[in-house]
Structure formats: structure tokens, C-alpha cells
Amino acid sequence: MSPSPTPRRASNRLLYSIGGLGAALVLAVSANLLADRLLPRVRIDLTEQRLYTLSDGTRQVLSGLQDPITLRLFYSSRLGSSVPVYGAYADRVKEMLQEYAAMSDGKLRLEYLDPEPFSETEDRAMALGIQGVPVDQSGEQVYFGLAGSNLLDDERVLPFFQPDRERFLEYDLTRLVYELSNPRRAVVGMLSALPINGDPRAMMMRVPGAGQPFVVANQLRQFFTLRDVAADAQVIPSEMQVLIVAQPQGLPDTTLYAIDQFVMRGGKLFVMTDPHSESQASRPGPTGQPPAETSSNLDRLLNAWGIETPTDKVVLDQRGAWRVRANPQDRLQAVDYLAWFNATDDSLARGDVATADLQQVTFASAGQVRLRAGAGIELTPLVTSSDRAMLVDATKVRQNPNPAQLLAGFRGDGNRYVLMARARGILKTAFPEGAPALPAGTERPADFPAHTAQSDGPANLVIANDSDILEDRFWVRVQDFFGQQVATPLSDNGALVANLTDTLAGGDALIGLRSRGESLRPFGLVEDMRRSAEAQYRQTEQALTQRLEATERRLRELRQGTAAPGERNQNQTVITPEQRAEIDKARAEIVATRGQLRGVQLELRRDIEALERSLRILNIAAVPALLTLFALGLAVVRNRRRAAARA
Numbered sequence: 001m002s003p004s005p006t007p008r009r010a011s012n013r014l015l016y017s018i019g020g021l022g023a024a025l026v027l028a029v030s031a032n033l034l035a036d037r038l039l040p041r042v043r044i045d046l047t048e049q050r051l052y053t054l055s056d057g058t059r060q061v062l063s064g065l066q067d068p069i070t071l072r073l074f075y076s077s078r079l080g081s082s083v084p085v086y087g088a089y090a091d092r093v094k095e096m097l098q099e100y101a102a103m104s105d106g107k108l109r110l111e112y113l114d115p116e117p118f119s120e121t122e123d124r125a126m127a128l129g130i131q132g133v134p135v136d137q138s139g140e141q142v143y144f145g146l147a148g149s150n151l152l153d154d155e156r157v158l159p160f161f162q163p164d165r166e167r168f169l170e171y172d173l174t175r176l177v178y179e180l181s182n183p184r185r186a187v188v189g190m191l192s193a194l195p196i197n198g199d200p201r202a203m204m205m206r207v208p209g210a211g212q213p214f215v216v217a218n219q220l221r222q223f224f225t226l227r228d229v230a231a232d233a234q235v236i237p238s239e240m241q242v243l244i245v246a247q248p249q250g251l252p253d254t255t256l257y258a259i260d261q262f263v264m265r266g267g268k269l270f271v272m273t274d275p276h277s278e279s280q281a282s283r284p285g286p287t288g289q290p291p292a293e294t295s296s297n298l299d300r301l302l303n304a305w306g307i308e309t310p311t312d313k314v315v316l317d318q319r320g321a322w323r324v325r326a327n328p329q330d331r332l333q334a335v336d337y338l339a340w341f342n343a344t345d346d347s348l349a350r351g352d353v354a355t356a357d358l359q360q361v362t363f364a365s366a367g368q369v370r371l372r373a374g375a376g377i378e379l380t381p382l383v384t385s386s387d388r389a390m391l392v393d394a395t396k397v398r399q400n401p402n403p404a405q406l407l408a409g410f411r412g413d414g415n416r417y418v419l420m421a422r423a424r425g426i427l428k429t430a431f432p433e434g435a436p437a438l439p440a441g442t443e444r445p446a447d448f449p450a451h452t453a454q455s456d457g458p459a460n461l462v463i464a465n466d467s468d469i470l471e472d473r474f475w476v477r478v479q480d481f482f483g484q485q486v487a488t489p490l491s492d493n494g495a496l497v498a499n500l501t502d503t504l505a506g507g508d509a510l511i512g513l514r515s516r517g518e519s520l521r522p523f524g525l526v527e528d529m530r531r532s533a534e535a536q537y538r539q540t541e542q543a544l545t546q547r548l549e550a551t552e553r554r555l556r557e558l559r560q561g562t563a564a565p566g567e568r569n570q571n572q573t574v575i576t577p578e579q580r581a582e583i584d585k586a587r588a589e590i591v592a593t594r595g596q597l598r599g600v601q602l603e604l605r606r607d608i609e610a611l612e613r614s615l616r617i618l619n620i621a622a623v624p625a626l627l628t629l630f631a632l633g634l635a636v637v638r639n640r641r642r643a644a645a646r647a
Contacts, residue, residue, distance in 0.1 A: 065107035076142035131159035186505035236262035264452035268504035304430035306375025319386040354499035366466030377425030420464040
């Protein structure tokens with residue numbers, strides 16, 4: 001039997017324990033101080049969607065900065081105190097900006113400014129284009145925007161940060177930094193059989209509005225340097241970042257080779273083919289009549305790259321179909337034309353910055369985009385049909401289409417057909433044998449580039465099987481207002497084309513950016529409980545409300561007595577004892593029903609509040625409890641070891 005410990009030995013153990021705890025505390029504080037001093041930017045991102053981890057595209061832009069850039073965040077502290085959601089989002093923006101500054105190797109400078117009312121800082125914010133919004137009825141303006149500038153005094157502004165756009169915060173910031181580091185306008189080439197930049201022949205007819213450039217071309221000129229590319233071009237100029245090829249028809253091999261090599265050298269291609277161009281079908285050709293051939297393709301290139309845009313089928317979509325005039329012989333005055341439809345809601349890719357904020361895009365006689373079997377390229381849908389769609393022969397829409405017959409023969413197959421998509425991957429040239437032979441009498445330019453057999457890194461393409469998204473009449477109304485042409489959009493076709501061109505012009509860094517999750521995310525279990533409880537509450541509430549209304553109606557009848565319809569009750573002031581008892585019973589039932597309604601309303605939040613309370617307790621107590629259990633377990637193990645050693 002081992003002797004019991006003496007008081008002195010017990011006292012020493014207590015002193016050693018206290019000293020050990022003190023040393024551990026000092027060690028923990030010292031480790032935190034050293035980590036804060038030596039490793040200020042080291043952190044672990046444990047969020048599900050990697051909210052605080054910068055993408056490779058952003059790192060590429062920041063590491064490539066040559067000259068300093070200054071970013072000034074104008075944030076009114078009163079906005080955060082008045083609307084806590086904005087306060088939390090402001091912290092998110094500041095943390096993201098700090099990550100940018102840390103990755104820029106000192107090239108990115110940050111300034112935080114609080115524009116107080118009637119201050120010079122507020123005047124500066126307004127002069128830079130930061131948007132002020134009223135926070136209450138007093139009219140005081142608050143600000144939450146970002147202004148950036150470079151050494152050349154070029155400026156870019158994000159007028160106001162909206163929490164609804166948090167998913168694209170990294171894209172917006174990276175795009176702003178990219179534009180400041182590359183202040184020159186991107187050059188965009190346009191190659192098309194359509195008169196996108198205007199038709200001189202139609203303008204000579206002096207018909208108001210005839211021959212004018214497409215509205216989408218005017219919009220592109222606001223952001224880019226837009227240049228025409230001839231249909232017989234042998235080389236796409238190297239200064240062009242993006243080439244738009246819309247309704248390509250009859251292109252010679254020399255031009256196809258020029259497009260192919262443009263992509264192989266890293267150029268960005270935006271292709272719009274079409275099974276049937278409504279735009280061409282509505283315009284007279286050189287003979288005065290619409291052209292007989294209204295389809296277009298780029299099969300020589302796209303098929304070699306693993307992509308197909310069939311021109312023998314068009315997509316019909318019942319959801320969003322346009323109402324058009326029926327044939328004069330039909331009894332109905334209007335009918336749904338399923339070949340013309342608006343793509344809305346879940347047909348638009350919400351994870352892509354080009355389509356995330358759009359409401360609807362209009363398509364007309366569109367075909368599908370699909371991968372070829374065995375293709376080694378990635379195809380990401382941007383716009384699809386709804387699940388109430390089907391494919392039909394393109395001949396049914398090319399000449400004298402009958403909307404009523406299309407509607408009568410419609411049988412949705414439940415498939416969603418891709419109408420527009422991004423493609424990315426390593427591509428091999430469609431001309432493995434090299435440059436094609438030139439027609440007789442022509443020569444190659446002196447600076448003709450060398451043949452490239454494979455794309456320089458992953459190529460980035462956008463492919464749509466409908467060129468009518470450019471046609472004005474399908475998405476915009478242009479009216480003359482005292483000599484000025486005013487365009488009123490009906491769909492987001494113009495914004496879609498501009499957004500896609502913008503992302504392509506930004507290079508691989510911006511194309512690779514996708515939407516992120518939101519930092520303020522609700523608990524899924526709590527949301528499911530809330531929806532279930534609310535549905536149950538609404539059902540009970542409806543039944544109780546109906547019973548309450550019926551009881552109140554019966555009470556009114558008892559008070560007024562009974563009389564024939566349209567006649568005044570002469571005895572409404574005389575209430576029999578039986579009626580009085582019935583009235584009292586109705587009143588009691590009303591009181592009881594109202595009490596049940598209040599009880600149901602209280603029960604609506606009971607389970608949710610209990611779960612939230614449990615989660616709070618768990619979050620607060622879990623870590624200390626685990627540490628305590630760990631310490632107790634360690635003490636038990638040590639005591640057992642000591643007892644075993646003594647034995």
C-alpha cells in the first residue's frame with residue numbers, strides 16, 4: 001500500500017500546476033504576437049466555396065502589375081450602423097481589398113475614406129462618380145463605392161457596392177484593376193454577312209432609319225474600338241483581342257485559315273451561326289429580293305475543334321414564345337410562334353458574370369450547340385431553352401412558316417437545348433497541312449505569320465447558333481425623338497453581347513473568374529424548418545380564419561334577426577332568450593378562435609427559436625467543453641501512469 005502524499009508535496013504540485021498554466025498562457029500570447037508580426041497574411045480558408053481564396057486569374061492580374069494603382073474605398077460609417085447588412089458587406093470588401101494589396105507586391109495602394117455630410121471628402125466622392133443614396137427621410141447621403149486611378153490619371157469607378165452582387169465581387173474588383181493596368185481600349189473585329197455597321201445601299205434610298213448600324217454595334221463602340229474584317233482577309237491583325245463572326249456565309253479557305261490561326265495564337269472568338277437568319281430573310285439582297293440561302297455555319301473550324309452547330313434543325317420553346325398575328329384564314333387573331341421566344345429565369349446561367357444579371361434574351365429560329373463525340377474541349381452552357389422545347393426541321397421556319405401548325409404539332413420532349421455556350425480547351429488547327437493555296441492573282445502579305453499547329457494555351461470561345469440576337473427588332477425599339485434616335489431595350493440581347501465581348505477582351509484572367517458564394521448565408525436546416533412551419537401555419541390559419549368569418553357572419557345575423565332579401569327587419573331590436581344564448585355562444589367561439597390564431601402564430605417560431613438557441617449554445621460552449629474534456633482526459637491518463645509507476 002503506497003503512502004499518502006505529504007502536504008508539502010501536494011503544495012509543490014499545486015505550484016507546479018499554476019506555473020505550468022502561466023507558462024502556457026505566456027506561450028500562447030507570444031505565439032500569437034509572433035504570428036501577427038511574422039505571418040500577417042497567413043490564413044486558412046475553411047469556407048465551403050473558398051470565399052477568401054483569390055482565383056488564379058486574379059493572382060495573374062495582380063502579379064503582372066507594372067505601375068502603381070491607387071484604390072480609394074469611400075464608405076460611410078453611418079450606413080453600416082443604420083443597415084447592418086451593409087456593415088458586414090463592408091468588412092468583406094475591405095478584407096478582399098487587403099488580400100489584393102498583399103498579392104500585388106506593393107503595387108496596389110489602399111485608402112479608406114469616410115465621406116461625412118458637407119465635407120471635402122463627400123465632394124471628392126461625388127466628383128469621382130461615387131453614388132450617394134439617402135439613408136433616411138432627412139435626405140442625408142451615404143456612400144459605399146470604390147474609385148481607382150493609375151499614374152496616367154485614368155480612373156475607373158464602382159459607384160456603389162450592392163450585397164446582391166457579392167457573388168461577383170472578385171470579378172468586379174479584378175476587372176477594375178485590369179482596366180487600370182491596361183487603359184487602352186480593346187480592339188474588336190467584326191466579320192459578318194449582315195449589315196451590322198450599316199448598309200450604304202439602304203441609306204441611299206433615304207428611308208428614315210433604313211441602313212443604320214445595328215444598335216448593338218453602337219453599344220460596342222461605347223466600350224471598344226470596333227473594326228470591320230473583310231470576308232476575304234488572309235490575316236486577322238494581332239492587335240485585335242476579340243473577333244466576332246456573325247452569320248458567316250461563303251467564307252473562302254484563306255479567311256477560315258486566318259480565323260483558325262487567330263485562335264491558335266491566343267485570340268478570343270465569338271461565333272454566331274444560324275439555321276435560319278430572320279435578319280437576312282427580312283432584308284433585300286443585291287437583286288432586290290431576300291437571299292435564298294439564310295443559314296450559316298463555321299463547320300470547317302468548329303467541327304475540327306469538337307463543336308457542332310447543326311443548321312438542319314431549329315429549337316421550338318413553348319415557354320416565353322412570342323405572340324404573333326395569325327394567318328388571315330385562321331379564326332384566332334394571335335398565336336404563339338414557338339420559334340421566337342424569350343429565354344428567362346433558369347435558362348440563363350447565373351454562375352457566369354455575362355448572364356447573371358440579365359432578365360431575358362430573345363432568340364429567333366435558333367439551333368442548338370453541342371459537343372461532338374470524343375471532343376476534348378469543355379463546353380459550359382450560357383443560355384438554354386426551357387424543358388418545354390423540341391427540335392423541328394429548319395425548313396418549317398424558312399419559307400412561309402405557319403405558327404398555328406407549329407403549335408398544333410408541338411410535343412415537348414423535356415430536354416433543354418444549349419443555345420449559347422462558352423468553350424475552353426487546347427485546340428488543334430483545322431488546317432494541319434498549313435496555309436491553303438491562294439486564288440490566282442493574289443499574294444500573301446509581307447508579314448504573314450508562321451503556321452501554328454496548336455493553340456497557345458487553352459483557347460476561349462463563345463458559340464451561339466443564332467445570329468438574330470443582334471437584330472434590332474427582336475430586342476430593342478428605336479424611335480426618332482426630335483432628330484435623335486432613342487433606343488428602348490425590350491430584352492437584354494445588347495447587354496449579353498457587350499458582356500460576353502467584355503469578358504473575352506479581358507483575357508484569360510477575367511474569363512476564368514466565376515461567381516462565388518455569399519458570406520451571409522442562412523442555415524439550410526433553419527430555412528427548411530421555417531418553410532415547413534409557415535406552410536403548416538398558413539393551412540391552420542386559413543381554416544381558423546374561415547371559421548372566424550362564418551361565426552362573425554352568424555353573429556351579425558343573430559343580432560339583426562332574419563328578413564326576406566331586400567326587406568328591412570322590423571323586429572331587429574327584439575332578441576329572444578334563445579337568440580341571446582346563441583349570440584353569447586358565438587362570441588365565446590370568436591374569442592376562442594382568435595386565441596387559437598394567436599397560439600398558431602406563436603408556434604410558428606417555436607421550433608426555429610429552439611434550434612437557434614441550441615446552435616448558439618453549441619457555438620459558445622462547444623470549444624470550451626471540448627478543451628475541458630481533453631484536459632480531464634489528459635489528467636486521468638497521467639494519474640493512471642503515475643499510479644502504475646508507483647505500483
